[in-house]
Amino acid sequence: MMFKKSLWVFHLNSGSCNGCDIEVLNIFTPKQDVERLGIKLVGSPRHADAIAFTGPITRECLPKAIEAFMAVPEPKIVLAIGSCACGGGIWFDSYAVIGGIKEFYKILKEKHGIEPPTTIYIPGCPPKPEAIIYGVALARKAVEQKQKSEIFVEESDIDDAATLFKEATSTRHFIPKIEVIKRGE
Amino acid sequence: MVDKILAEYGAVVLDRNAKRLVVQVDDKQLRPLAEKLFESGFYYANGVGVDERGLGHDFAMYHVFASEKDKLYLVVKVSTSNLKLPSITPVIPGSNWAEREAMDMLGLEFEGHPEPERLILPDDWPKGVYPLRKEFDYNERPEFVERKPESTPQRTDVVQLPLGPYHPALHEPEYFEIHVDGEVITDAKYRGFHIHRGMEKLAEGRLTLNQVPFLAERICGICGFTHSIAYCQAVADAAGLDWPERAKYIGVILLEIERLHSHLLWVGVVFHLLGFDSGFMHMWRIREKVMDIAEALTGNRKTYGLVLIGGMRRDIDESRKNWVLKTLTELREETERVSKDIFGMKELINRIKGIGVLPKEDARALGVLGPVARASGIDTDVRRDHPYLAYDKLDFKVPVYPEGDVLARLLVRYDEIIESFRLLEQALSEMPQGDVMIEDYTIPSGRVGLGATEAPRGEDVHFVITGVESKVYRWHPRAPTYNNLPSVPIMLRGNNIADAPIIIASIDPCFSCTDHVAIVRKGKVIWKGPLGEGVKQVGR
Numbered sequence: 001m002m003f004k005k006s007l008w009v010f011h012l013n014s015g016s017c018n019g020c021d022i023e024v025l026n027i028f029t030p031k032q033d034v035e036r037l038g039i040k041l042v043g044s045p046r047h048a049d050a051i052a053f054t055g056p057i058t059r060e061c062l063p064k065a066i067e068a069f070m071a072v073p074e075p076k077i078v079l080a081i082g083s084c085a086c087g088g089g090i091w092f093d094s095y096a097v098i099g100g101i102k103e104f105y106k107i108l109k110e111k112h113g114i115e116p117p118t119t120i121y122i123p124g125c126p127p128k129p130e131a132i133i134y135g136v137a138l139a140r141k142a143v144e145q146k147q148k149s150e151i152f153v154e155e156s157d158i159d160d161a162a163t164l165f166k167e168a169t170s171t172r173h174f175i176p177k178i179e180v181i182k183r184g185e
Numbered sequence: 186m187v188d189k190i191l192a193e194y195g196a197v198v199l200d201r202n203a204k205r206l207v208v209q210v211d212d213k214q215l216r217p218l219a220e221k222l223f224e225s226g227f228y229y230a231n232g233v234g235v236d237e238r239g240l241g242h243d244f245a246m247y248h249v250f251a252s253e254k255d256k257l258y259l260v261v262k263v264s265t266s267n268l269k270l271p272s273i274t275p276v277i278p279g280s281n282w283a284e285r286e287a288m289d290m291l292g293l294e295f296e297g298h299p300e301p302e303r304l305i306l307p308d309d310w311p312k313g314v315y316p317l318r319k320e321f322d323y324n325e326r327p328e329f330v331e332r333k334p335e336s337t338p339q340r341t342d343v344v345q346l347p348l349g350p351y352h353p354a355l356h357e358p359e360y361f362e363i364h365v366d367g368e369v370i371t372d373a374k375y376r377g378f379h380i381h382r383g384m385e386k387l388a389e390g391r392l393t394l395n396q397v398p399f400l401a402e403r404i405c406g407i408c409g410f411t412h413s414i415a416y417c418q419a420v421a422d423a424a425g426l427d428w429p430e431r432a433k434y435i436g437v438i439l440l441e442i443e444r445l446h447s448h449l450l451w452v453g454v455v456f457h458l459l460g461f462d463s464g465f466m467h468m469w470r471i472r473e474k475v476m477d478i479a480e481a482l483t484g485n486r487k488t489y490g491l492v493l494i495g496g497m498r499r500d501i502d503e504s505r506k507n508w509v510l511k512t513l514t515e516l517r518e519e520t521e522r523v524s525k526d527i528f529g530m531k532e533l534i535n536r537i538k539g540i541g542v543l544p545k546e547d548a549r550a551l552g553v554l555g556p557v558a559r560a561s562g563i564d565t566d567v568r569r570d571h572p573y574l575a576y577d578k579l580d581f582k583v584p585v586y587p588e589g590d591v592l593a594r595l596l597v598r599y600d601e602i603i604e605s606f607r608l609l610e611q612a613l614s615e616m617p618q619g620d621v622m623i624e625d626y627t628i629p630s631g632r633v634g635l636g637a638t639e640a641p642r643g644e645d646v647h648f649v650i651t652g653v654e655s656k657v658y659r660w661h662p663r664a665p666t667y668n669n670l671p672s673v674p675i676m677l678r679g680n681n682i683a684d685a686p687i688i689i690a691s692i693d694p695c696f697s698c699t700d701h702v703a704i705v706r707k708g709k710v711i712w713k714g715p716l717g718e719g720v721k722q723v724g725r
Contacts, residue, residue, distance in 0.1 A: 012351060013351075013357050013358055013380075014358075015358075015379065015380045015381075015382060016357075016380070016406070017380075017403050017404065017405055017406040017409065018357065018405055018406035018407050019403075019405075019406020019407070019409070019487045019488065020406065021357070021406065022406055022407060022450065022487070023486075023487070025469075026469070026473075029465075029466055029469035029470060029473070030466050030469065030470040030473075031470065031473045055380070056382065058379060058380060058381055058382060059307050059309065059310070059329075059381075060307040060379045060380075060381065061358060061379050061380075064350055064351065064358065064379075068351060089403075090387070090399070090400060090403055091382045091383065091384075091387065093323070093324040093391075094323060094324065094382060094383035094384075094386065094387050095316055095321075095323060095324065095325055095326055095327075095383050095386065096316075096381045096382050096383035097382055097383065125403075125485075125487075125488050126406060126486070126487050126488070128486065
């Protein structure tokens with residue numbers, strides 16, 4: 001689901017340190033001034049096309065985040081702004097957080113049977129204002145996504161890479177699906 | 186004088202240097218000692234519960250007191266073998282939250298606490314699980330238990346108006362319940378701590394001493410750097426390290442850049458809340474140049490990632506220095522020009538004059554800090570009273586206004602912006618040559634260290650106990666909003682409901698700083714009773 005026209009965003013701080021929130025606010029000030037591009041922050045989730053999460057989603061925020069998420073009318077997209085929202089950031093396995101938007105989707109699926117909507121990931125600590133604008137441009141299909149979920153390794157390094165990914169799976173809650181492709185094939 | 190008081194109550198000196206003193210007292214002597222200290226001008230700076238079983242002791246509570254007059258931080262330690270300790274909240278109201286934190290995070294009990302209920306972790310956290318005990322793993326996630334419904338009864342005599350947890354006027358999730366009679370606010374309650382991320386446990390469990398500065402920086406996205414400096418000062422204090430001179434000056438430069446962008450941001454937000462959006466846009470336009478300076482010096486706009494225990498990771502070269510000096514001159518001219526226009530607007534000044542007054546006596550009893558204290562006539566500034574880095578070699582004024590209203594808080598911060606420009610120019614031009622980092626040091630284990638910095642919002646106090654294998658045994662930061670928030674109900678009472686957002690914003694609240702330690706259960710009032718006559722009303 002992509003939006004072609006003006007995007008109204010409800011910004012939800014789900015345990016962020018403020019860094020991303022300030023950068024979100026920053027893109028509405030004279031240097032970037034994204035209101036001229038039709039992007040607007042709204043005060044109620046019911047008015048929004050998109051919901052922007054900043055922060056790793058703390059236990060205390062979780063029920064409120066679910067409520068706000070469900071209040072956004074369909075069709076909707078999610079902007080996961082900052083490393084914390086994307087994957088939990090430095091807190092990813094702390095006792096007090098659930099660890100990012102993917103864990104949030106898991107809970108939504110299990111408890112409420114809701115399928116995850118289109119999600120734009122904007123990593124960074126905090127992401128630069130330009131990166132946030134780029135994320136929104138992606139949502140509006142103004143630019144093509146260049147990032148691909150493939151990586152290339154030398155044939156001789158395949159074993160090492162496989163071990164690395166295996167280790168990563170045991171310590172992280174999730175890692176993006178990565179296929180090892182031999183160069184030149 | 187301090188020594189005389191301490192001797193009177195049989196305190197044993199464990200460690201001392203010029204800036205701080207660590208003593209241990211018997212638990213029976215704690216409350217009279219605390220009362221005496223409060224009377225002689227000390228305020229409550231930090232309170233830390235520690236599970237010392239790993240160091241071969243029992244549980245302990247460290248109370249940190251500070252005095253501008255004696256230029257001293259006093260750490261008072263009391264141990265307990267049966268988890269029971271006397272509460273000092275009846276004599277020093279400021280320790281209320283600190284003792285509750287220890288109750289919930291460690292399971293300590295404070296006898297005589299006016300509100301000894303378990304308050305901290307969220308509703309769905311099971312009973313009897315204490316995250317800061319050593320047997321609890323940092324990545325353990327207890328099962329969610331069922332949330333209890335709201336327990337506060339609805340009142341019929343007043344209109345209860347909710348503000349938050351997600352509200353357009355608040356950029357962080359916090360909940361204020363405002364009681365109004367017509368247009369006038371009669372009472373206010375605060376419920377919050379939504380942004381608890383388990384930071385202290387992460388530092389103990391997963392990170393090493395030299396990784397914690399990067400975590401400390403993420404306490405807050407606005408004033409994070411001052412937290413990482415305070416942490417490194419605390420470890421340097423524990424280990425007796427002294428930074429190279431050049432590193433100290435670079436630290437000052439980055440701290441003042443942070444203060445500059447934080448104050449400009451705050452002034453902008455205040456204008457936005459007053460409905461004066463062109464002022465907001467101008468302030469943030471000016472602020473963008475400060476962010477450029479930060480990016481040029483550190484490589485990142487917010488989380489600088491520049492400080493380690495031994496000093497700075499990156500030097501400032503000559504060409505950058507000259508560029509920054511040139512940009513600062515432009516910035517200063519622009520700030521002064523815009524501010525002159527803004528302060529000439531009578532309607533704006535009249536709008537914020539005389540609202541949200543915090544009298545000096547209440548301010549001292551609650552232990553408010555930073556610009557809020559200085560706007561209520563309390564002459565306090567960590568940079569001058571407990572000098573750190575290179576502040577003792579630089580010349581700056583501490584603005585103090587006696588009125589205690591929102592206008593005074595704006596004027597204090599404006600004066601500080603101008604002082605920051607002066608400090609930056611001095612520090613950049615007087616910066617000595619030399620190394621920026623010491624790498625040859627050892628950190629002894631089991632040592633207590635204390636670091637304090639003047640953040641844009643007030644005094645940050647970090648408390649550290651070093652552990653073995655370059656780990657932190659215990660780290661407890663205390664952010665200024667922690668002390669400033671209890672003053673909001675006093676400021677709100679008697680004002681119009683339309684002024685509530687600007688009054689709340691006038692302390693420059695930073696909830697993510699405050700919430701790193703605890704979550705308060707929904708439906709419970711955080712303070713009531715002992716915080717002076719005005720606050721007695723709050724919990725009713």
